[in-house]
Amino acid sequence: MTSPTPPSSPARIVDGGHVGPVDAAQTPRWAGLGTFARLPRLDEVERADVVVAGIPFDSGVSYRPGARFGPNHVRESSRLLRPFNPAQGVSPFAQVQVADAGDIVANPFDIVAAMEAVHAGAAALTQGGTRLVAIGGDHTIALPLLRNAHDQHGPVALLHFDAHLDTWDTYFGAEYTHGTPFRRAFEEGLLDTDALSHVGTRGPLYGTADLDDDERFGFGIVTSADIYRLGVDAVVALLRERVGQRPLYVSIDIDVLDPAHAPGTGTPEAGGMTSRELLEILRGLRGLNLVGADVVEVAPAYDHAELTGVAAAHVVYDLISLLALGGGSEPGGPVYGHSRPTYGKD
Ligand SMILES: N=C(N)NCCCC(=O)O
Numbered sequence: 001m002t003s004p005t006p007p008s009s010p011a012r013i014v015d016g017g018h019v020g021p022v023d024a025a026q027t028p029r030w031a032g033l034g035t036f037a038r039l040p041r042l043d044e045v046e047r048a049d050v051v052v053a054g055i056p057f058d059s060g061v062s063y064r065p066g067a068r069f070g071p072n073h074v075r076e077s078s079r080l081l082r083p084f085n086p087a088q089g090v091s092p093f094a095q096v097q098v099a100d101a102g103d104i105v106a107n108p109f110d111i112v113a114a115m116e117a118v119h120a121g122a123a124a125l126t127q128g129g130t131r132l133v134a135i136g137g138d139h140t141i142a143l144p145l146l147r148n149a150h151d152q153h154g155p156v157a158l159l160h161f162d163a164h165l166d167t168w169d170t171y172f173g174a175e176y177t178h179g180t181p182f183r184r185a186f187e188e189g190l191l192d193t194d195a196l197s198h199v200g201t202r203g204p205l206y207g208t209a210d211l212d213d214d215e216r217f218g219f220g221i222v223t224s225a226d227i228y229r230l231g232v233d234a235v236v237a238l239l240r241e242r243v244g245q246r247p248l249y250v251s252i253d254i255d256v257l258d259p260a261h262a263p264g265t266g267t268p269e270a271g272g273m274t275s276r277e278l279l280e281i282l283r284g285l286r287g288l289n290l291v292g293a294d295v296v297e298v299a300p301a302y303d304h305a306e307l308t309g310v311a312a313a314h315v316v317y318d319l320i321s322l323l324a325l326g327g328g329s330e331p332g333g334p335v336y337g338h339s340r341p342t343y344g345k346d
Pocket residue numbers: 062063139164166178179253255266267297
């Protein structure tokens with residue numbers, strides 16, 4: 001019996017000496033097994049500067065389940081991404097080597113063991129300075145990712161984009177849930193308490209003590225309504241001022257977006273920001289010392305027409321772009337924007 005002949009491997013874009021996405025001009029976007037942005041798998045490249053990894057874990061949720069299916073949904077929703085990001089003036093996959101590391105797997109029935117597995121998985125991926133953008137999974141996973149960031153950088157600045165504070169104490173007596181990661185992170189000394197901010201906060205709380213606790217941990221809050229009233233540029237200025245050049249971790253709960261922009265999530269709250277606002281705030285973080293990031297809480301069963309998946313994929317792409325440009329001075333910059341409203345050059 002002869003063995004079947006597999007299709008030849010698809011042609012990839014190679015730019016800047018880095019192995020990039022499958023070339024959409026040669027292999028249609030919808031063909032082939034999915035990785036994030038059709039990038040090579042980590043085992044297909046010699047080394048990587050930035051990796052994307054899924055963390056399909058949702059045993060910490062307090063309402064709708066399903067974020068365990070988030071990573072592959074975001075990968076499927078990322079097939080249309082193109083190699084050049086004009087909003088940051090960078091071709092991220094040419095600037096640095098980016099790869100999809102697959103999934104960090106975790107025990108769904110033992111949250112403490114799962115957190116240890118995520119911590120170990122993140123450590124293995126980031127040894128030697130590789131930057132990790134994690135796709136959740138529910139927000140519980142931010143805690144082990146912050147443990148890993150702290151191992152490497154000491155207490156980190158945190159920008160936490162979310163409808164929710166996620167600094168609550170326990171649910172049903174459980175310490176490790178998607179509503180509690182940043183309280184645990186504070187208690188474990190993982191955070192630089194001079195440089196913490198929630199962004200996009202809204203929705204009902206249990207009581208005013210939630211805010212008192214949160215302030216005691218050092219968080220500032222830019223509410224969803226603040227973004228509406230102040231505008232994106234003023235918010236970016238506030239956040240840049242608060243973070244400075246500290247090592248920065250960015251955690252993005254997709255429910256920070258209005259349910260109109262991201263219906264596919266577990267704990268939706270009305271009155272959120274648009275995907276345009278989120279992307280523009282992220283782009284405004286260019287040049288900061290970003291050391292790691294996550295995008296969590298995509299629950300595909302509640303998604304429609306890939307709205308949430310596409311939003312999350314673009315968020316991941318802009319995070320990769322920030323990492324590709326790197327910290328320090330103000331590199332890159334948009335080739336168009338509010339001050340230059342066309343594609344044309346000056
Ligand atoms: N992290 C997310 N998405 N949600 C937290 C909600 C916690 C609660 O049910 O009160």
